[in-house]
Amino acid sequence: MLRCPATEVPRFGAVRLPSWPSAGQPAGSNGTAAGLITGPPRADRRPIALRSTSDPACALAATHLESLSRRQEQVLQATVRHYVDTIEPVGSKILVRRFGLEASPATVRSAMGALEQRGLLTQPHTSAGRIPSQAGYRVYVNQLLPEPGASALQLDRELAGLSLQWAALDDLLLHLSRRLADLTGLLSLITRPRRRQPQLQALRLVPSGERLLVFLVEGAAHTSSLNLRLPQQATPELPALERWATEQLQRGRGGTIDWRGLPPQLQRSGTLLQQALNSHRLARPSDGDGALTVGLAGLLGQPEFSQTAYLRPLVELVENNPQHLVCPPQALLEQSQPASIWIGAEHPLQALHSCGLVQASYRAGTGDVGHVALIGPMRMAYATARAAVRSVARVLERLLG
Secondary structure, eight states: OOOOOSOOOOEEOOEEOOOOOSSOOOTTOGGGOOOOOOSSOOSOOOOOOOOOOSOHHHHHHHHHOOOOOHHHHHHHHHHHHHHHHHOSOBOHHHHHHHHOOSSOHHHHHHHHHHHHHTTSEEOSSTTSOBEEOHHHHHHIIIIIOOOOOHHHHHHHHHHHTOEEOSEEHHHHHHHHHHHHHHHHSSEEEEEOOBOOOOOOOEEEEEEETTEEEEEEEOSTTOEEEEEEEOOGGGGGGHHHHHHHHHHHHHTOSSSOOOGGGOOGGGHHHHHHHHHHHHHHHHHSOOTTOOEEEEOHHHHHTSGGGOSHHHHHHHHHHHHHOGGGGTSOHHHHHTTOOOOSEEEGGGSSSGGGTTEEEEEEEEEOTTSOEEEEEEEEESSSOHHHHHHHHHHHHHHHHHHHO
16 A cells, blocks of 8 residues: 655656565565574573563563573574464474474473463463463564574665666655565555654743743754743742753753653643643644555455454554654654564554564655654564665665765
């Protein structure tokens, strides 16, 4: 599916593409996953870091997880690989037989039980084998991700021969988006380069009768002001609120204010200011809005999206606001930074809570920034997806730089 708003886009050179295969590699192909962990035991055991999320399973794992034993790492990696390839729960006997684990089924079964207790594996049915949980995928991505498969390396070689003459920017983005979808069987998305939002550097609060004037400094040559209705009860809070907001901006969070730390005595005026700043940020026009998406039909064929309840919100998001997949407005409002890999409920948008999203950013010669992303079920070949979006981002920087 191609989403092209009726806006004029810059014209660049014509795209000269190398000869690419027409058939794509299906999602979950075992050709995209490298082998399991091998070699002598590691001496440098590190705690496993999980992204913060509201998902209870991830929160539980982040709280109680220290480090996995080597056997548990092998079993988790094998379980993820098996589920990506087959979409089937797996038991210890199959893992030993398929992946040649040097352990008895009873030993592997014990390791699977320990991983389930830590929230990294789950059992969909009492009599079934186990599958990775959202927290299990996160540990896999953070610590156990193998090298990308041959298909991702081939894509990197192909893109090295890509050249640019005279054509529209969208032609280039569409060709690359199609190639990503063909390679992975996932939904691919590339946003046009857009200017970064100016960062808030300082603010002043000036009461004037029943109004509050908010002066914003967002750069050496960028200032603006807001005119708000001021409740009389909030007026005494303004000096303390200005000091608190200034301290927040001086802590170097990229022009953001962490409203979660707002003192209780400043709630009335602080809530008013927070809402005004959020509205100001969302109302600002931005150049280069829009995205090109390809591969929705392949995504619809994934078993995870057979239920309309999971599918409809995602389709509506792709059709109406595809750029929110990689730059969600909730993340902006909460002052969080976009991740390179979102897994399940880590993403601020509920439409993606049953999905995995892998993205990379690229910068055009003007300094404008765009994003390359692949979206699919949490059961995806993350190593191949990450390598593929990084390859496309690199070629876009080379051609548009």
